[in-house]
Amino acid sequence: MKRPYNFSAGPAAIPAEVLEQAAAEMLDWHGCGMGVMEMSHRGKEFISIYEQAEADLRELLAVPPAFKILFMQGGGLAENAIVPMNLSRAGTVDMIVTGSWSQKSRKEAQKYAAEVRTAASGEDSHFTTLPAPQTWQLSRGASYVHLCSNETIHGVEFQELPDLRALGSDAPLVIDFSSHVASRPVDWSRVGVAFGGAQKNLGPAGLTLVVVREDLLGHALPICPSAFDYRVVAENQSMFNTPPTWGIYMAGLTFQWLKRQREGDATGVAAMERRNIAKARLLYDTIDQSQFYVNKVTANCRSRMNIPFFLRDESRNDAFLAGAKARGLLQLKGHKSVGGMRASLYNAMPIEGVQALVDYMQEFERQHA
Structure with missing residues (x-):
């Protein structure tokens, strides 16, 4: 069957091979008598799915050992709160505002950080251009710098991640890479945290990926729910609460599909x-x-x-x-x-x-x- 071409911004198209494999395994995954949606997240069957997905993602994105990969929930919008609850330390946060999504991030961070500064913005151009990193007004001692590396609505994308150290900042860089994750390599030497919803490039809605440098764990605010505390999630291998099992499985199939691609x-x-x-x-x-x-x-x-x-x-x-x-x-x-x-x-x-x-x-x- 020839399918239409789906240009949706998200939830978005999923490779046909992935959908076909999921359909074939829907009632009985690998002869275990259960579908993935019916499995215990702590059973050996799903643990094997989770471990393979994590390993494949680490390989695909070349994630260094010093980073933890977390499978969470809530999407990019929830991360707009979860990030400052984990990293702001009730201090100053610098925001690079380049479109609708970073505007949302700035607004949400104001609930948790003592000060949220707009270090640079593309608002004057109606978000048709990106502010050059050399012009950014970065704070001394900021808890982190946030940017959305690809803005889904306005269609702007950083072709290279900024080197904050070269700009005189010791703050970790947090990137929302929801809408271009796995479409291009990531320079992890410039990143502290990367997060993204899976529903654009990696699978169905419901799964959120967080890649966090280990030294940034353990700094959550007291008000941060345990299920959103990066340290707690990491210590429990993303299973402090029941994870989005179907989303992880579908993302895992997508990771395997990506590994097979060749140009x-x-x-x-x-x-x-x-x-x-x-x-x-x-x-x-x-x-x-x-x-x-x-x-x-x-x-x-x-x-x-x-x-x-x-x-x-x-x-x-x-x-x-x-x-x-x-x-x-x-x-x-x-x-x-x-x-x-x-x-x-x-x-x-x-x-x-x-x-x-x-x-x-x-x-x-x-x-x-």
Whole structure:
């Protein structure tokens, strides 16, 4: 069966191979007589699923031994509270505000930190560019610096993580990598904590990944619930409370799928990065060469994962979306806060899907220009 191409920003497309394997194992996982959703999280069957998923993720993202991998719940929005409860030490937090998600992070952190400072912001450009790290006004003695390394709504992405030490800050860098995790390598030498919901690039909604440097454990505020205390979660191998077992299983299948991916001599995340660069270039080139569509983001800040674009004549938006749906191109409507269109090109989106979108965009332009 030929499936439509799903450009949803999240929950998002999952590789067909992963869905097919999950369907085949739904009633009986590996002959144990139970489906994964029915298993005890402390039974040997699920423990093996969890251990393999953690090992595969560590390999895929090249996570160093000095970091703990936590499987949690609550999504990126909950982490906006969980991070300051674990790291703020009731002190100062520096925020790099580059779009809607980092705005939410700033607002939530104000409930837990003594002071939340906006060290840099792209608000003046309506979040169409990123503030250069050399211009950031970082605090002396900040508990951490927070940035969203890819903004899903506004479509801006850091092509390189900042080196805070080179900028004169000893604070750990916290990144929300929800919408581009596993799409490109992470420079862990510059990161203290990385977190992200799985529902964009790694599986279904319900699972949250946290990768935290060990020296940052054990500093939670007294008000932090035990289930959200990184130290407690780490000491209990993510099983202080019942974890999102199905989400971990589905993410584990996705990790295995990612490990099988190959582009030339590259495998895994390196292969996905090559593929994602090609997909994004195909769509951006189509937009930039058109007089009918426009992307407003500065070229060197553009996201590979989330590409917002606008019809110059927005009265044609409904017709564009209806035609796209008729051709099996789904979930292209932009976020309600910014309007327009948005194509999310996560790992599960094949280049054939992007080509189908480009062909439709060019056809629509010919018919309506």
